[in-house]
Amino acid sequence: MGGEREEEVVAATSPGTTGFSSWLRARSEPDWTAVVEHPFTDALLDGSMPDEYMSSYLVQDYQFVDDFLALLGAAVAKADRYSSRLALAGSITVVTSEENTYFQRAFDALGIPESDRVDPELDPATVVFRDLMRDTRDNGGYAEVLTVLTVAEWTYLEWAGRAPAKPDSFVHAEWIALHSNPGFQSWVAWLRSELDRVGEGLDERERARCLRLFQQATKCELDFFTAHWD
Ligand SMILES: Cc1ncc(C[n+]2csc(CCO)c2C)c(N)n1
Numbered sequence: 448m449g450g451e452r453e454e455e456v457v458a459a460t461s462p463g464t465t466g467f468s469s470w471l472r473a474r475s476e477p478d479w480t481a482v483v484e485h486p487f488t489d490a491l492l493d494g495s496m497p498d499e500y501m502s503s504y505l506v507q508d509y510q511f512v513d514d515f516l517a518l519l520g521a522a523v524a525k526a527d528r529y530s531s532r533l534a535l536a537g538s539i540t541v542v543t544s545e546e547n548t549y550f551q552r553a554f555d556a557l558g559i560p561e562s563d564r565v566d567p568e569l570d571p572a573t574v575v576f577r578d579l580m581r582d583t584r585d586n587g588g589y590a591e592v593l594t595v596l597t598v599a600e601w602t603y604l605e606w607a608g609r610a611p612a613k614p615d616s617f618v619h620a621e622w623i624a625l626h627s628n629p630g631f632q633s634w635v636a637w638l639r640s641e642l643d644r645v646g647e648g649l650d651e652r653e654r655a656r657c658l659r660l661f662q663q664a665t666k667c668e669l670d671f672f673t674a675h676w677d
Pocket residue numbers: 508511512515538541542546599600603626668671
């Protein structure tokens with residue numbers, strides 16, 4: 448028993464390059480690299496992001512996070528074992544605490560009006576991503592929910608971990624820190640190793656369905672950044 452547990456922890460901290468998650472990512476190029484090296488993220492990392500762009504991005508992202516949280520809840524419900532439900536439930540706390548206070552403080556600093564915090568007009572890119580998350584939440588199995596969660600979290604870990612740059616504004620610096628700290632790194636490592644584990648039990652059709660979703664979600668991430676840049 449003890450030995451098994453240890454193996455699980457090791458697997459969760461180093462997903463490697465041969466599992467299902469790596470397979471999915473490799474087949475989602477060139478979009479994957481376009482997301483994690485997007486000019487929007489360059490500007491965030493080097494401190495040159497104009498407030499106007501950051502504001503419109505965060506207003507839309509707050510709406511995204513609402514649906515993301517519902518998707519996490521679906522993952523708790525659909526998981527195939529108790530230890531997975533526990534790990535997923537733990538991540539919900541992050542979204543509802545640190546992440547939420549960040550949004551409130553950033554909105555205050557940027558002077559975002561109440562109407563844009565609670566009921567903004569949604570960009571087409573936000574709507575498409577929201578629909579993908581809602582459809583996966585309502586109709587997908589555990590593997591499909593994990594697939595969409597993994598794209599959303601892993602792309603963020605990759606862009607935020609790209610450079611040690613530390614912009615002066617807390618609005619920029621904290622947004623980077625939220626996605627590059629050790630807790631976030633191990634959460635993404637867990638998600639990937641979970642997707643690798645679940646992927647092993649899928650048949651070819653199910654794997655193909657996950658691949659399509661992974662590619663769609665990656666494209667959604669790309670369009671989301673581009674909507675606040677071009
Ligand atoms: C478009 C878009 N895609 C992914 C994320 C990443 N993300 C979504 S919720 C959350 C906190 C849970 O750990 C994180 C990191 C984002 N914010 N916006």
